[in-house]
Amino acid sequence: MTYAFDKLDEEKVFKDPVHRYIHVRERLIWELIGTAEFQRLRRIRQLGTTYLTFHGAEHSRFSHSLGVYEITRRIIDVFEDHPDWEDGERLLCLCAALLHDVGHGPFSHSFEKVFNTDHEAYTQAIILGDTEINHVLKKVSADFPEKVADVIGKTYKNKLIISMISSQIDADRMDYLLRDAYYTGVSYGHFDLERIWRVMRPRDDQVVIKYSGMHAVEDYIMSRYQMYWQVYFHPVTRSAEVILRKILHRAKSLYHNGYAFRYPPGLLVPLFKESMTLSEYVRLDESVILYYFQVWQEEEDPILSDLCRRFTNRRLFKYVEFTPSNYQIYADLREAFKEAGLDPDYYLVVDSSSDLPYDFYRPGEEGERLPIHLLMPDNSLKELSRESDVVEAISGKKRTDHKLYYPADFIHDLTTHRSAKERIQSLLQ
Numbered sequence: 001m002t003y004a005f006d007k008l009d010e011e012k013v014f015k016d017p018v019h020r021y022i023h024v025r026e027r028l029i030w031e032l033i034g035t036a037e038f039q040r041l042r043r044i045r046q047l048g049t050t051y052l053t054f055h056g057a058e059h060s061r062f063s064h065s066l067g068v069y070e071i072t073r074r075i076i077d078v079f080e081d082h083p084d085w086e087d088g089e090r091l092l093c094l095c096a097a098l099l100h101d102v103g104h105g106p107f108s109h110s111f112e113k114v115f116n117t118d119h120e121a122y123t124q125a126i127i128l129g130d131t132e133i134n135h136v137l138k139k140v141s142a143d144f145p146e147k148v149a150d151v152i153g154k155t156y157k158n159k160l161i162i163s164m165i166s167s168q169i170d171a172d173r174m175d176y177l178l179r180d181a182y183y184t185g186v187s188y189g190h191f192d193l194e195r196i197w198r199v200m201r202p203r204d205d206q207v208v209i210k211y212s213g214m215h216a217v218e219d220y221i222m223s224r225y226q227m228y229w230q231v232y233f234h235p236v237t238r239s240a241e242v243i244l245r246k247i248l249h250r251a252k253s254l255y256h257n258g259y260a261f262r263y264p265p266g267l268l269v270p271l272f273k274e275s276m277t278l279s280e281y282v283r284l285d286e287s288v289i290l291y292y293f294q295v296w297q298e299e300e301d302p303i304l305s306d307l308c309r310r311f312t313n314r315r316l317f318k319y320v321e322f323t324p325s326n327y328q329i330y331a332d333l334r335e336a337f338k339e340a341g342l343d344p345d346y347y348l349v350v351d352s353s354s355d356l357p358y359d360f361y362r363p364g365e366e367g368e369r370l371p372i373h374l375l376m377p378d379n380s381l382k383e384l385s386r387e388s389d390v391v392e393a394i395s396g397k398k399r400t401d402h403k404l405y406y407p408a409d410f411i412h413d414l415t416t417h418r419s420a421k422e423r424i425q426s427l428l429q
Contacts, residue, residue, distance in 0.1 A: 003028065003139040004091050014066055018179050022070040028140065029069070029094060035132035036282070037102055041065055043285035047180060048107045049240035050231065052314055054184035061101050061108075067175035072097035072164060075171065075197050075207075084202040086158070091140070093161050096151035097171055099133065102126050106286040110241045114248040115271050122281060124149040129278045159205035167207065168358060169196070169217065169372050177223055180231060188226035191219040201375055208373045208381060217372060218390045225357040225394060233353040235403055239316040242349045242405050247293060247307045250346060254301060263295040303346050310407075318408040320428055322350055330404070333427050340411075340420035347407050354400035358384070358391055404428075 006027040014022040024030050032038060041062035050057040072093055079085040103122030105111040112119060126133055127149045137145040150156035154166060165171055174193055181189025199213030209217055231237075251265055255272045267288055270276035296308040310316060322330070334344040342348075359371070372384040385395040406428070414421040 031136045050237045052240045053236040056183045059183045068171045069098040071171040106289045163206045191223045192216045208375045211374045228355045250304045317405040319403040319405045322402045322404040336423045340417040349405045352402045356398045
């Protein structure tokens, strides 16, 4: 356990555009940052395909992970000497904050949808497996990696630690909102971070907010709401995600059908076969995926080559608003696309996005969320939406948006299927 208390000879700092400086004094944290698995996060963008919409969104999960660590470190500084805070949990909390995203794959959530992977499961596997991260964590104690993995998996006995990293107001969300707003250049995601962490308090098994800080939390929740609909669910970003997913689906389908690739997808084959080992998974990053997209433009399969050209050169699909009640129109469009020689499985895609900006506690419901509690002047706790008119107005209200994506250029250039072209244009209107 002596390693857990080891300090660097002098504090290391990372210059950061969001937090100004990120401070590292513990040797364990410094060594974790230097591991191959953590350095891999430099090669995975935080916002996936969003850089094709907001050109500044090139920041990585590496910088975000450092930011979550720094916010957590500052919250712990506020918690010190509080009777509900166990100082012996400090290092565990910092490690979990730093490593919470280490299992993300390239293009993160789009990648997961195609291959049915789970970044949290891979995060736990990296922490517990034969990795540099595991070897560093074991220097603390043999069971320390398991404790970190339990925090990630939300099964650790001390629920307060979990809530600091994963809840409706946590270090993860606070960093990505501010960081993503900074790099996309929008004004929606800003809120008073320092005010929030200064009014956070440990209470039993959760983080609560002093009543005096309620307005800062309202600002945070509205910032989150705006960021989801103005940035994260931006229709152009979603168009790029649609094409990215279809490329991976097409490559997987071609592989299973015995297609002879001019440029074989060697590093992706274990994924296609659903037999990927941990060491194979951590070799994947966005440079690998983008390499295949670049060379597959020369493949003989017209769908794969076209989709790769579209993604690489940002020739994205257009979209129209769509509602599930228009299913018959969608079915008619599929038939018209087939008549025009366009495969609707790849060129006619319904994409849906939904978000619940804040929810109160409803026991037993799927995906239930623990609410944000306010610490009142009389030391009692009250759920946020019961005190805030702003939060009450959006509490429990899920918003869903559906769009239909299609290649407008292909339809415009149709010359040999005029009747199908006219039908498609009519249906899209």
